[in-house]
Structures are given as structure tokens and as C-alpha cells.
Amino acid sequence: MRYLVKVxxxxxNIRIFFKQFNSLYLKxxxxxxxxxxxxLIPYFCGFIFFNTVGKDKLRRFAExxxxxxxxxxxxxxxxxxxxxxxxxxxxxxxxLELACGKGEYTVNLARFFPERNFLGIDYKGNRIWxxxxxALEDGVANAGFLRIQIENLVxxxxxxxxxxxxxxFPDPQPQLSREKKRLTSPRFLEMYxxxxxxxxxxxxxxxxxxxxxxxxxxxxxxxxKLHVKTEDLYHSPFADEVLSIKTYYExxxxxxxxxxxxxxxxx
Numbered sequence: 402m403r404y405l406v407k408v409x410x411x412x413x414n415i416r417i418f419f420k421q422f423n424s425l426y427l428k429x430x431x432x433x434x435x436x437x438x439x440x441l442i443p444y445f446c447g448f449i450f451f452n453t454v455g456k457d458k459l460r461r462f463a464e465x466x467x468x469x470x471x472x473x474x475x476x477x478x479x480x481x482x483x484x485x486x487x488x489x490x491x492x493x494x495x496x497l498e499l500a501c502g503k504g505e506y507t508v509n510l511a512r513f514f515p516e517r518n519f520l521g522i523d524y525k526g527n528r529i530w531x532x533x534x535x536a537l538e539d540g541v542a543n544a545g546f547l548r549i550q551i552e553n554l555v556x557x558x559x560x561x562x563x564x565x566x567x568x569x570f571p572d573p574q575p576q577l578s579r580e581k582k583r584l585t586s587p588r589f590l591e592m593y594x595x596x597x598x599x600x601x602x603x604x605x606x607x608x609x610x611x612x613x614x615x616x617x618x619x620x621x622x623x624x625x626k627l628h629v630k631t632e633d634l635y636h637s638p639f640a641d642e643v644l645s646i647k648t649y650y651e652x653x654x655x656x657x658x659x660x661x662x663x664x665x666x667x668x
Contacts, residue, residue, distance in 0.1 A: 482559035504532015
């Protein structure tokens with residue numbers, strides 16, 4: 402149900418807030434007042450707004466739109482096929498980090514490999530803000546960010562444009578009904594295959610044993626080339642300085658003694 406809050410000449414759609422704040426009390430309150438023809442809603446508008454969307458999050462959303470290393474939504478489509486030349490202003494290979502979150506991998510990979518361009522992709526601008534701000538402040542010019550839905554990658558990148566893809570600690574989507582939303586499901590893998598150059602690598606780093614096992618199974622089913630597989634990265638010979646980059650969430654998992662899985666494969 403859509404609830405509208407009327408204040409003066411403005412109407413604010415509160416539905417979007419429920420996606421992030423599941424408050425039954427708030428919903429009941431709005432349901433009650435929605436039958437009162439907005440009589441008392443103006444008195445609650447300020448309370449609802451400032452208590453459902455943090456001031457910092459709003460500030461970050463506003464600030465990230467001013468960052469020169471961030472491209473959002475439709476603004477990214479003109480770069481399709483020419484990200485390195487038109488966005489990064491060079492001819493270096495292009496590497497993506499999908500579901501990049503705060504961008505730790507994007508920025509740190511860019512530090513390790515200045516001869517490559519790295520583009521972190523996520524839909525949540527307040528997360529991208531952290532990595533983008535760090536890259537700007539530290540002068541990491543070969544790191545950028547794109548705010549889009551990952552399922553729309555083909556609208557933003559041309560076939561064979563990408564040299565390598567990293568997927569770091571994505572939502573595992575454990576419910577069977579949400580299998581198609583897993584970033585390593587067959588429909589996503591087929592998309593990556595189109596966008597990667599021949600021989601381009603896929604990297605999956607995850608704390609979720611189920612997603613790791615699922616992806617390994619799909620690699621075998623689809624006849625893909627498996628290069629590295631480990632269920633305990635930091636007790637394996639593969640944990641070099643690149644794979645030892647740690648995201649915000651990974652640090653939390655390691656504090657709880659959670660094993661970290663890693664897969665490297667290609668098409």
C-alpha cells in the first residue's frame with residue numbers, strides 16, 4: 402500500500418522508507434492517519450523523515466553526486482565500450498568489482514595495480530561514497546565507481562570490454578526462490594562471459610559456504626575453467642597481498658573466526 406504525506410504544497414512518498422526501515426508501529430500509524438484525510442499528518446512528517454533516513458546518509462547521497470570519480474545510472478551509458486578512454490582518460494585494461502560496497506577492494510586493487518583501471522559497482526550511493534572519497538583524497542586516479550543495478554551491466558559495457566571481474570562478499574541469496582539473484586547464477590555468468598575478454602578471470606571471495614559450493618557446482622556444470630579453489634583462504638598458499646585485502650564485512654567475519662572461501666575461474 403502506498404501512503405502519501407501531505408505538507409503544504411508538497412507530497413512525500415513514504416513507501417521508499419519502508420524498504421530500509423521495517424517499523425510496524427510506523428506503518429500502523431500511517432494506516433490510521435491515512436483515513437483521516439491527512440488531518441494530522443503534517444505534525445508527524447518531520448518525525449518520520451528524520452527518524453527514518455539518517456542525516457549522514459542524506460549528506461552522503463548528496464555529496465557523492467559531486468564526486469568526479471562517480472557515475473550514476475543513465476549517465477554511465479555514454480561510456481559503454483570506451484570506459485578507459487573516456488572516463489579514465491587512458492588505454493589501460495578495465496577491471497570491475499561487483500557489489501563493491503564501501504569500495505575497499507576497488508581502491509586497494511587500484512593501488513596495487515596502477516597500470517589497470519578499476520571500477521566499483523554498487524546500487525547504494527551511501528556505500529560507494531566511502532570508497533570514492535578515499536580514492537579522491539588519496540589521489541588514486543585509476544579507481545572509479547558506477548552506481549547501477551548489476552543485472553543491467555550489458556547496458557553500460559560492450560562485449561569484450563572488461564579484463565577481469567571481482568565479486569567480494571555479495572549477498573548470498575540463500576533462499577532457493579532467489580537463486581536467479583545470486584551473482585554467480587547461470588544468467589549472471591552468461592552475462593559476464595559476454596563482457597569479459599577471452600581468458601578474462603572471475604574472482605569470488607565470500608564467507609558464505611553455501612554460495613561458494615553453489616558457484617563451484619555451476620563452474621563444473623557449465624564446463625568452465627577452475628584455476629583456484631579454497632574453503633579456507635588464510636590457511637592456504639593462495640593468500641597473497643591481493644587476496645589479503647580485507648573489506649569491512651570480512652574483518653567482522655574473521656573476528657568471529659569465520660573461514661573465507663575463494664574461487665578463481667574463467668570461461
